[in-house]
Amino acid sequence: MSAIGILGSGFGLYGYLPALVEIGKRDIVLPVRYKEKFSSRAELQVYANYIFWAPDDKDVINAVDSIILAVTPEHQFDLARKLMRANNIKNLLLEKPLAVSPEKSSQLIDELVISRKRFRIGYNFRFTSWGANIAELVKVSSTDDSLSVSWKFLASHYRDDLLTWKRFSSSGGGALRFYGIHLIALLSEIGYSQVLFSKKIGKNSNEIVKWMAIFSGKKLPNFDVFVDSESAISQFTVSSIIDGKKDFLLDELGPFDCSEHTQMPKDQDKRLPYLQNLCATLFDETDKSYYWYESTVELWRLTEEASSFEVG
Numbered sequence: 485m486s487a488i489g490i491l492g493s494g495f496g497l498y499g500y501l502p503a504l505v506e507i508g509k510r511d512i513v514l515p516v517r518y519k520e521k522f523s524s525r526a527e528l529q530v531y532a533n534y535i536f537w538a539p540d541d542k543d544v545i546n547a548v549d550s551i552i553l554a555v556t557p558e559h560q561f562d563l564a565r566k567l568m569r570a571n572n573i574k575n576l577l578l579e580k581p582l583a584v585s586p587e588k589s590s591q592l593i594d595e596l597v598i599s600r601k602r603f604r605i606g607y608n609f610r611f612t613s614w615g616a617n618i619a620e621l622v623k624v625s626s627t628d629d630s631l632s633v634s635w636k637f638l639a640s641h642y643r644d645d646l647l648t649w650k651r652f653s654s655s656g657g658g659a660l661r662f663y664g665i666h667l668i669a670l671l672s673e674i675g676y677s678q679v680l681f682s683k684k685i686g687k688n689s690n691e692i693v694k695w696m697a698i699f700s701g702k703k704l705p706n707f708d709v710f711v712d713s714e715s716a717i718s719q720f721t722v723s724s725i726i727d728g729k730k731d732f733l734l735d736e737l738g739p740f741d742c743s744e745h746t747q748m749p750k751d752q753d754k755r756l757p758y759l760q761n762l763c764a765t766l767f768d769e770t771d772k773s774y775y776w777y778e779s780t781v782e783l784w785r786l787t788e789e790a791s792s793f794e795v796g
Contacts, residue, residue, distance in 0.1 A: 487511040489544040492554025493518040503759035510534045527751040550575035557584045557656030568599040576603040584656040586785035604766045607669035608758040614734040625705040630725045632708035636715035658692035659713045672780040676701040682791040
């Protein structure tokens with residue numbers, strides 16, 4: 485069985501490590517400097533027998549043919565380009581956003597395509613039941629109808645007052661680049677390609693707390709999105725107006741609080757089932773590439789270009 489490396493000691497450990505083991509990938513290589521953090525998380529100890537500890541990152545890369553990156557967008561850009569030159573690496577799974585900006589993300593995708601590596605990006609909304617329902621609903625909706633997603637939550641960096649990269653647009657963070665990119669990816673895959681309106685609201689132009697936009701696509705109903713990452717309440721709603729009648733398709737605490745996974749163990753990350761689906765696609769040799777990755781970056785670029793800014 486081919487070995488898989490993980491670079492990233494946060495989500496890489498508590499997200500991707502369990503996901504890989506649960507889909508049957510049992511040879512996981514990690515740099516030894518993650519060992520202390522791994523040992524500090526009781527829920528991860530059931531995976532200890534599947535880990536091979538390597539002296540450093542270079543040894544991880546040399547020992548595997550697949551790599552999962554769960555690092556900052558800035559680091560990911562440089563590291564992915566390095567991995568593209570490694571002949572032994574066949575498969576790459578990268579996190580979102582791909583890079584700190586749509587321009588750098590476009591450059592990286594172009595290089596990934598040229599490298600002929602199989603790659604996947606961590607856009608997980610497509611694996612949810614509500615995401616699949618939206619994809620089906622737009623097929624039977626008209627341009628006179630409309631759909632919307634409203635996502636309100638309190639990001640950990642605001643809850644705990646952390647000066648992390650996830651706060652700042654210049655680092656690939658914020659309501660649009662870090663959170664909203666999930667929605668942009670889903671809409672791009674469905675066929676949305678134009679931005680009718682976009683507004684960023686933040687403490688300053690580099691710290692975007694809220695984002696709202698309206699998207700359109702050929703023969704598709706308009707799609708409204710609203711993201712608030714500093715909300716006093718947690719609520720994720722998906723609604724539609726079809727033939728003048730409003731209907732709530734989903735009303736949950738968050739996008740991954742879906743009924744199909746209510747039996748998840750309390751100590752596991754609620755994103756685990758969707759990460760398993762994502763990881764499985766990385767090893768599906770029948771699925772060569774995802775054309776909508778490039779259109780996602782283009783839709784992101786158009787969104788940034790169309791966005792106004794408001795202090796708030």
